[in-house]
Amino acid sequence: MSTPDAADRRTAHPEVPVTSSAPYYLKGGPLTVRLNRAIGLLARHGLSLMGTAEMSVRGRTSGRMQRIPVNPHTYEGAQHLVSARGHSQWVRNMRVAGGGELRVGRKVRAFTAVELPDAEKLPVLRTYLEKWGWEVNQYFKGVTARSTDAEILAAAGDHPVFRITVTS
Template sequence: MPITESTALALERRSHAHSSQARAPLSKASGVSMSSSPYYLQGSRFTIRMNGVIGWLARRGFSLKGTAELSVRGRKSGQQQRIPVNPHPYEGAEYLVSARGHSQWVRNMRVAGGGELRVGRTVRAFTAVELPDEEKLPVLRAYLEKWGWEVNQYFKGVTAKSTDEELIAAAPDHPVFRITVKP
């Protein structure tokens, strides 16, 4: 069931209470080290509207520079939640990176362990494993090389040209999942 813009805004207000950081506790199942107050940059009304347009285009088969619509089961509602994402191929594997931090889709993915990527009628079901912070460096650098023009503002000044130390420092704020498409 699709989430309307008004539903998304209501959920965002309720879950974030007008804060730029999420307050809900994170799942301990992933074993990934995280800061005590997880980073999450809430989307503006414009961003939410644009995500709706990009998701609508992906459902109809139009991928903008590789975007796809992610569908993942909600950890509380059990309903499929949808959001456009930028699947990132790197060294023979495919990854999902959360530029905005510990978002709702990230929390849902940790519980669900997978989901679906859709572009038009092509639906790819997958399983997902979250990378520990120490394994994120090359994936984050490659992701920022490709998508930096779109996501740099969410990385607090860290870019693809940043030092390894700067990228490693940013790693806890940006969950990365290695996805494996089911046959």
């Protein structure tokens, strides 16, 4: 089922003002999907590339655990997950599930997750872009670690950030 665009919502509910189109999400192409599958497989078998891990989160409709490779990011002692591609399926699942698991080899860590409001994302996004920019800059529409605070804050709404707390 697709998300209706702004024109569809305006026609269906003319009394409700439409302030934006569908949330930002950049779907990966075939090469990216294959690369992510390989990175996830490596993490599942104990080989973490620069700190990558395989995240499992319960699907909001299927109820099955969905797996995706992620780059857990530490800022001021707290771990975060940043969705460089935007409001992806794992983000939507995380909002419902409230947590999941991170795996590197046999080490599985359960965690709870709290989504940060846009106003709190600036330092996390800046340090995330400093570390992972070489991999994710293309998803940030020209925003980099060297961008101004205002530019990063303007992009913050397109990139969900979760603070995670390991529970086991």
